[in-house]
Structures are given as C-alpha cells and as structure tokens.
Amino acid sequence: MIGGNIHAMSHTFQIAWLMAGVIVGAGCQPDAASPRSRSGCRTRTDTNTDSESTASDSSVLRLASTTSTRDSGLCDVLLPMFEQLHNCRVDLIAVGTGKALRLAEAGDVDVILCHAKSAEEAFVAAGHGVRREPVMHNSFLIVGPADDPAAIQGIEPAEAIGKIGAGQHRFVSRGDDSGTHQREMELWDSVGGHPTWQDYIETGQGMGPTLIIADEMDAYLLVDMGTWLKRRDGLRLAELITEGQGLENPYAVTVVNPVKHPAIHDELAHAFADFLVSDQAQTVIADYRVNGTRLFHPDRLAQEQIE
C-alpha cells in the first residue's frame, strides 16, 4: 500500500518537475536574446554608418587579462569608459598569463593585458604580437606565518626564497604558469634552481584560492599586492617582505599580430592600447583605490601628475 502511494506521488512529482523546468526554461529566453548578444551589437554598428565612431565593422574587442585586474575591480572602471568612447563592447576573458598568451597565439583574442614581461617580450619577438606598451605596475610581496619560522622578515626577496628552500619550510606555489608563478620561478632561478621538497606545495589554482590554502596551511607565499590588499582581512598570514629586487610587477598591453590571424580586430586593439596609455586612463589608474590604498601605479604619467 505504502509503496503504491509513493509511486503515485512520485508520478505527480515528476510532472511537477517537468513543468517547473518548462517554466524556468521559458523565463530564461529573454536573457538569451538580450541586447548585449553578439548579433544585437553587430546590427547596431551596421546601421550606424554616419557615426564618427572609430570602431571597425566588428564592434567587439576580445581582451584576455589576468585575473588580478578583474578581481581588483579596475577593469570594471576602465572597460566601460573605452566601450563608450569607441561605441563597442569589450569581452573580458580573465585567465592566467600563460593561458592569455596561448589564447592570443591562437588568435582567439585581439589584445592581452598581462604581467609576465619576459614571456610577453618573447611573444612579440616570435611575431605573435606587434606592439607591447607598459601600462602600470604594482608589486608582489612575500607573506607567511606570523611567527616566521624561516626568519625572513624584511630581508632581500631572493635571500628569503633561498632560506625558505634551505630550511624546507612550507611554501605554497601557484604552479599554474601564471605571471605570479613565473615570477616565483625567476626568484628560485636566482638562488640556483627549482625546488622540490615535501612541503613545497603546488596548488595549480588562482591567486585567491591559493592564498586561502596558504593561510589554512600556515605556509609562505608570493602574492600580488592587489589580491593581498583585497583579501588580507580575516587571514592570519603576515606581510613579511614588501620591497626588494624581484618584487616589481609590471603590467603591459600587447596587441596580437593581425597578419597571422585575419579575424583579429587590430584597429580596435590598437585603439585599446592607445586608450590605456592615454592621460585619461592613466589618471583613472592613479586614482583607483581599494580600501583607501592605491592598487596600481601608472607608468605613463609624469610623477607630478600622480597624487
């Protein structure tokens, strides 16, 4: 009897679920056809022939950028400005630097904003990119457990990395080929090579999750200033080294070579590079603060123009 009851009930439920699915599905339809969809944007541009817009016939710029610029909120300020100026839309793909370079190499994006200088220069040298413009910089810092078992507080970054390695202290690495990971590798190279020991831990994740893992595991970590300032509240990790050689973190915009990839919107990409180094954008970068702290220092403004 009970079984029969439940069977009948389950049947009712199946129907209810199906109906709910249909309703939800229908509710989603308008979203799919929102004005921001690609085709909607195209139409707008095609009919807009008498406008003074400098945008090419395809008004979508694909930008691959590091997660730090997205997570810091800077892109939310800069991209709408550019979109308005050029009557276009910017699709931001926030990924690690390694992946950004791969996407650019395959011609899947028009322009990249990254922070791995040597990798970007190699990218341009290999003919994948045509133009690289320094935009802004901030710094990395080394954080770790407050009791600092490796005694690295305030010493030179390379020396600190050497001490952590020699003492086999717990160290958490991004291990994901991102700009931050590449910088960490450069620091290891400066003290004689890539380490492996029991407590050298590779997360293979972004900066945010890696920071949480380091905090939970009481480990040392190289972190970018933007992520640290945004996330440090509630963490037990302490700032140990905030300046020194090897901690500078330069961001640059690189335009992908249009010759190799005909689908690239190079006109808009160049316009984007011009925009980022313009006084207008540079001032926005200089004025951008999180919790009262400046996250990025513009590279193209004279010193007296800042502040």
Next chain:
Amino acid sequence: MIQEGFADAWQLLIHLDPSVLDAAARSVWISLLAVAAASLIGIAAGLLLARKRVLGQRFWVILFRLGMSVPTVLIGLLCFAVFSRRGALGSLELLYTSWAIVVGEFFLALPIVTTLTHGAILRLDPRVPETARTLGAGPACRVMTYLNEARLAIALAILTAFSRCFTELGIAMMVGGNLAGRTRTLTTATALETARGEFARGVAMSFILLLIALLVTLLIASSGRDMDKVKS
C-alpha cells in the same frame, strides 16, 4: 587540438607518466571509497523507504531526490566550511587531504544511490514480496530477495554514483585544493592544464578519465552478465 589531445594521451599512457598515474590512482580510490560507503547506507535507506513505514517518509524521499540536484560546488563549500580551521571539525585537520574529498563525494553519491534504489524496489513486481512471504521467508531472506530481484537497477545506481564522483570537479577543487602529488585528481589536473593553456594535455587527461570510466563500466557490466535478461 583534439587530435593533439589523443596523441598526448597516448604518450602519457605509454610512458606511464608518474604525475598522471598518481592523479588517476587517487581519483579511482577516492571515488570507490566514497561510493562504497554511500552504497552501504544508500541501499539500506532506499530499501527502508520503499518497504517500511518511516516517520516523515515523504520528506525523506523528497529530500534524497532533491539531494541529487545539489551542485558539487555547494557540497564543496559546505565541506570547506566544516573542515576549515575556523570550522566545526577544523581540529581534525582534514582540509586539503584526500579524505576531505571522500567525505564530500560520499554526500554526492548518497542521494543518488538512495533514490535509485528506492525507485528500483518500488518497481518490483508486487508478486515478489507476496511470494517471498508466502514461502515463509524471514526478514533477512526477504531483503536478499528484493536486492536480488532489483540487482540490475541497483548496479546501475552504483555506477551512476561512481560516474558522478569520478568526474566531479567542485568538491575535489574546493576541499582537496588540487595540491600536486597530494590531492590532485584527474579532473582538477584537467582544470589546471586548461588554466595553464595546455589544452591538448587537458584533453589527454580527460581521455584517460574516460578510459578508466569505461573499464569500471565493463567491470560492473560483466559482474552481472545475465542482468539484461532478468525480465525475459
């Protein structure tokens, strides 16, 4: 890219790449353990809900059915909150260990096994319990009869749960942390290779995952060779 992935997968397999073997072995044992535990409890719960009058019966049935839709990131998030140093079970130091993933995947598998077992027992021919009772079978004997009659559906329930656990990413990433050589599984490794921009290697990892899934499926299928003839 997919062809490259095939080639890469082949290379990784024939060279028995240690990092891949490590991740694959971890994926297998974590999923097997989670599904084994979930099967023990889930089959019992499914049987109970189907054959006995239980307090809050409808509630439990709906709860388990709803449980099948809980996203893995939510399970991961809840497990993280519990196992974090600031969490209720933080003192166990389970966060970022494979055991934390086992616990999370157990809660992923449990509703699947329970719901599908429950459905399988309900769908049994009503003559089965009647006959068993008439022939004087005791409770234990009747339970064995039900399980035996529904064994194809129950095997599929276990296989479904295994597939979900073996291929899930949210829990392994959140409470495992994708730590190289410690908690890295095939799915988190795939996510990492993708994030690195090593797309072909990511595809290769997924091929290896599918290959293992195929082996497990064949294993379960061969363990019940006569299953698809049960009704005829």
